[in-house]
Amino acid sequence: MQISVHQARSIIAAGEARAQAIGVAVNIAVLDAGAQLKAFSRMDGALLGSIDIALGKAKTAALFQMATETVGEFCKPGGGSPGLEQTNGVLVVFGGGLPLTAPDGTFLGAVGVSGGAVAQDMDVAQAAVSGLD
Amino acid sequence: MQISVHQARSIIAAGEARAQAIGVAVNIAVLDAGAQLKAFSRMDGALLGSIDIALGKAKTAALFQMATETVGEFCKPGGGSPGLEQTNGVLVVFGGGLPLTAPDGTFLGAVGVSGGAVAQDMDVAQAAVSGLD
Amino acid sequence: MQISVHQARSIIAAGEARAQAIGVAVNIAVLDAGAQLKAFSRMDGALLGSIDIALGKAKTAALFQMATETVGEFCKPGGGSPGLEQTNGVLVVFGGGLPLTAPDGTFLGAVGVSGGAVAQDMDVAQAAVSGLD
Amino acid sequence: MQISVHQARSIIAAGEARAQAIGVAVNIAVLDAGAQLKAFSRMDGALLGSIDIALGKAKTAALFQMATETVGEFCKPGGGSPGLEQTNGVLVVFGGGLPLTAPDGTFLGAVGVSGGAVAQDMDVAQAAVSGLD
Numbered sequence: 001m002q003i004s005v006h007q008a009r010s011i012i013a014a015g016e017a018r019a020q021a022i023g024v025a026v027n028i029a030v031l032d033a034g035a036q037l038k039a040f041s042r043m044d045g046a047l048l049g050s051i052d053i054a055l056g057k058a059k060t061a062a063l064f065q066m067a068t069e070t071v072g073e074f075c076k077p078g079g080g081s082p083g084l085e086q087t088n089g090v091l092v093v094f095g096g097g098l099p100l101t102a103p104d105g106t107f108l109g110a111v112g113v114s115g116g117a118v119a120q121d122m123d124v125a126q127a128a129v130s131g132l133d
Numbered sequence: 134m135q136i137s138v139h140q141a142r143s144i145i146a147a148g149e150a151r152a153q154a155i156g157v158a159v160n161i162a163v164l165d166a167g168a169q170l171k172a173f174s175r176m177d178g179a180l181l182g183s184i185d186i187a188l189g190k191a192k193t194a195a196l197f198q199m200a201t202e203t204v205g206e207f208c209k210p211g212g213g214s215p216g217l218e219q220t221n222g223v224l225v226v227f228g229g230g231l232p233l234t235a236p237d238g239t240f241l242g243a244v245g246v247s248g249g250a251v252a253q254d255m256d257v258a259q260a261a262v263s264g265l266d
Numbered sequence: 267m268q269i270s271v272h273q274a275r276s277i278i279a280a281g282e283a284r285a286q287a288i289g290v291a292v293n294i295a296v297l298d299a300g301a302q303l304k305a306f307s308r309m310d311g312a313l314l315g316s317i318d319i320a321l322g323k324a325k326t327a328a329l330f331q332m333a334t335e336t337v338g339e340f341c342k343p344g345g346g347s348p349g350l351e352q353t354n355g356v357l358v359v360f361g362g363g364l365p366l367t368a369p370d371g372t373f374l375g376a377v378g379v380s381g382g383a384v385a386q387d388m389d390v391a392q393a394a395v396s397g398l399d
Numbered sequence: 400m401q402i403s404v405h406q407a408r409s410i411i412a413a414g415e416a417r418a419q420a421i422g423v424a425v426n427i428a429v430l431d432a433g434a435q436l437k438a439f440s441r442m443d444g445a446l447l448g449s450i451d452i453a454l455g456k457a458k459t460a461a462l463f464q465m466a467t468e469t470v471g472e473f474c475k476p477g478g479g480s481p482g483l484e485q486t487n488g489v490l491v492v493f494g495g496g497l498p499l500t501a502p503d504g505t506f507l508g509a510v511g512v513s514g515g516a517v518a519q520d521m522d523v524a525q526a527a528v529s530g531l532d
Contacts, residue, residue: 004177034300035447037184040173044137048169063448080517081493082471083484088451181301182329185354205348218349227347251346270443303450306439310403314435 003032003108008039011111014131019124026115026124027054033109035062050114057097058112065107068097096121098129136165136241141172147264152257159248159257160187166242168195183247190230191245198240201230229254231262269298269374274305280397285390292381292390293320299375301328316380323363324378331373334363362387364395402431402507407438413530418523425514425523426453432508434461449513456496457511464506467496495520497528
């Protein structure tokens with residue numbers, strides 16, 4: 001089972017609806033289970049610097065099948081994997097990237113959100129994931 | 134005037150409708166006037182190798198404000214700018230990338246299409262441009 | 267359906283048996299359907315310069331789901347896609363990379379072989395593919 | 400004396416047996432004394448993000464002929480070589496990479512393991528090294 005473009009669009013739509021509700025303009029990237037780009041959208045007014053961050057968050061969450069901030073725990077000072085964030089052509093290890101999983105547990109890919117404060121990006125990413133259903 | 138996410142989606146929708154009509158699965162990238170990613174969509178079944186090519190075509194058309202095959206004329210053996218295609222971190226200089234222009238002539242960005250034969254990609258790109266109206 | 271490490275090993279074993287039979291030392295790379303590395307083996311005596319080529323052939327065949335020399339047809343002087351070989355971080359567009367397909371038609375990934383003359387690499391790649399069964 | 404493909408396979412087999420015994424799916428890379436790729440294997444279910452890490456650990460251990468975590472000691476805050484991990488195109492400086500040495504003391508290369516917790520990767524790497532005998 002692969003993520004469909006229909007699913008990717010629902011994910012982005014749910015994320016953008018939430019972003020609009022909280023008054024922030026974000027970039028949203030959706031990657032498939034192989035960490036390949038499936039869909040991307042930059043809301044009007046979203047920062048250009050956040051394009052790469054949204055893509056990087058989605059890549060990080062797809063490659064490790066976990067939330068970006070969870071990957072970040074491993075790289076923290078005193079964490080078990082110092083420098084992990086420099087692998088895979090640089091990871092993004094703060095909140096805003098989440099894995100996507102089908103109801104039957106199949107890993108489908110990941111979504112990455114960037115443009116607001118980290119807490120806002122995480123909020124939008126969570127809403128985006130709910131768009132998968 | 135900047136390209137809006139609404140316009141980017143209309144462009145992609147028009148391109149995908151044409152792609153479906155001619156039976157090909159493509160990747161479509163839309164960049165703004167600053168050659169920055171605005172939206173991207175990979176139709177189900179589109180080749181992974183075409184993701185980078187669609188992005189590259191859109192980048193090439195956006196950076197030079199002309200069709201990718203027109204840029205290609207300059208790089209041809211005997212053309213005036215040998216090696217041009219190696220600049221800007223590699224250009225894509227065959228058909229499938231087109232500039233986007235507002236009715237008043239304002240340059241808005243570019244669209245890049247990849248996934249089918251070059252003639253098909255050009256066909257889809259033309260349809261995508263018409264989605265701007 | 268994803269390629270298994272067991273299948274990847276059968277593919278490499280079949281390729282290496284053929285390479286040994288024709289007296290050439292090769293590198294063999296196996297990638298999954300998402301163009302991610304699954305297995306690699308360098309026979310004793312195989313050229314170091316061929317490591318990257320074997321990986322590149324497998325990547326090219328995986329990204330485009332076709333033989334590397336078929337991709338090469340598009341980039342030839344007078345071909346429809348000049349410069350295609352510069353996309354995706356450089357492709358390898360001569361013989362020795364082949365797609366891997368399951369009996370039911372599912373695309374599974376690709377194998378890339380490098381170390382001998384191109385005709386030898388193609389011969390070994392063909393043998394490697396037959397190891398999938 | 401150079402590491403043989405036969406030895407590389409024994410190393411990988413010993414590592415994978417241990418990984419299976421402790422219930423983790425890992426990527427294992429074996430490099431020769433020149434830090435060039437000799438063999439690689441991704442167990443079914445191993446994380447895609449760990450491919451690059453396994454290769455990076457093996458590279459780090461091969462380039463410095465010591466365990467990756469020992470290299471990491473030099474880069475620690477207060478250590479003697481701050482930024483060392485940024486050299487050689489990024490090193491991986493946490494546990495899971497070990498040098499390979501012949502019974503007569505000849506340096507043969509290195510093995511890198513990634514996919515589990517660091518302690519698990521180190522455990523598997525140790526088992527992999529024992530497969531050299």
